[in-house]
Amino acid sequence: MSLLRNQTFLKLQAQTNENPYLIDVEKAEGIYIWDKSGKKYMDMIAGVAVNNIGHRHPEVIEAIQKQLDKHLHVMVYGEYLQDAQLNLAKNLASILPAPLQCSYIVNSGTEANEGAIKLAKRFTGRKQLIACDFSYHGSTHGSLSVTGNDMKKAAFLPLLPKVAFIEFNNIDSLNIITEQAACVIIETIQGDAGLIKPTQEFIASLREKCDQTGTLLIFDEVQVGMGRTGKMFAFEHYGVVPDILTLGKALGGGMPIGAFISSYEMMHTLTKNPVLGHITTFGDHPVIAAAANACINVLKTTDWIAKTEEKGRYLENLLKQHYAIKEIRRAGLFFAIEMGSFEIVKKVVEGCLEEGLIGFWFLSTPTAFRLSPPLCITYEELKTAAEIILKIMNRINLTE
16 A cells, blocks of 8 residues: 555656655654654654744644634735734734834745845846855745756756856955845855855845945845744844845744745835735735744744754764764754765665654755754754664764
């Protein structure tokens, strides 16, 4: 039966890669996933930084159930007043600094980045876009255009024109930012590149250069937002506020969502010349808005974010002494475990999966594997995870 299900999945559902994990999911709770045979997996990637508060958090489930009793979709985004949407907008404003007070809720992180780019072009009247080498912003045409990976883009050319790239952490490269640029879009911490943090000097210089040229600064926190790095938002580590912020993944508490957020002055330009400057039918769906609002409340009322750095350091200390690990790059509970070769990474990730621990790849950094467990993970669970990873590293041939 399992083979038949696998074959049906591979034939009838469009695939994203040639070697999917094929875990046959039955249920999920907290930091765990169970398959249909009853095997239990420790989810150490949280659905790729989505389930920051764990699977099926009771407050999220309750919020969804309450909204289901009221209504589902009633109108395209932005036309009716709906409690779930308004509550989410107010909650986002409560955790963000000025001028990031006006939110546009969409369906995904890549749509958030699309909307942010459009907003920058509309507000400034400029055409050029600046992005970063080795960046990742999504797979739609606009987001792919500002992604700094030629291999990902080659099969889909031509993409958007007038896109130039700076080098992450290279202050001299900021000289390409001029009065012709509508925006600079940058991951606050680069994820797909293998978890690269900006220096304080670089991020401050970037803000200064954007201010000097009237270029809007967009921080993409689709992956590193919502507590993942030990602050609600990664930019809080650097004392620099963007003009536009994009969110996704963890914001929905397990439900699909994205958001681009700016000032009222900027956002209001999307309402005219042309009208419906950005439009979404299902963006800010009331059920998803209710879930996102509950997710924010959980993060605001627990100590999970406050303990994220401490937990991350604890796991790092358990792992870092192993001879096979070349480097651990970390931001809070987001890890890139550098092994030096894809062959070794493959052995470790597949071995962990056999032992009931889910790690994952970096698309553009094949020599490292990622860990991004739910923030609710306990120290005992972190110790168990480390024991499994070290067991696999000790067992397999790591000399390739």
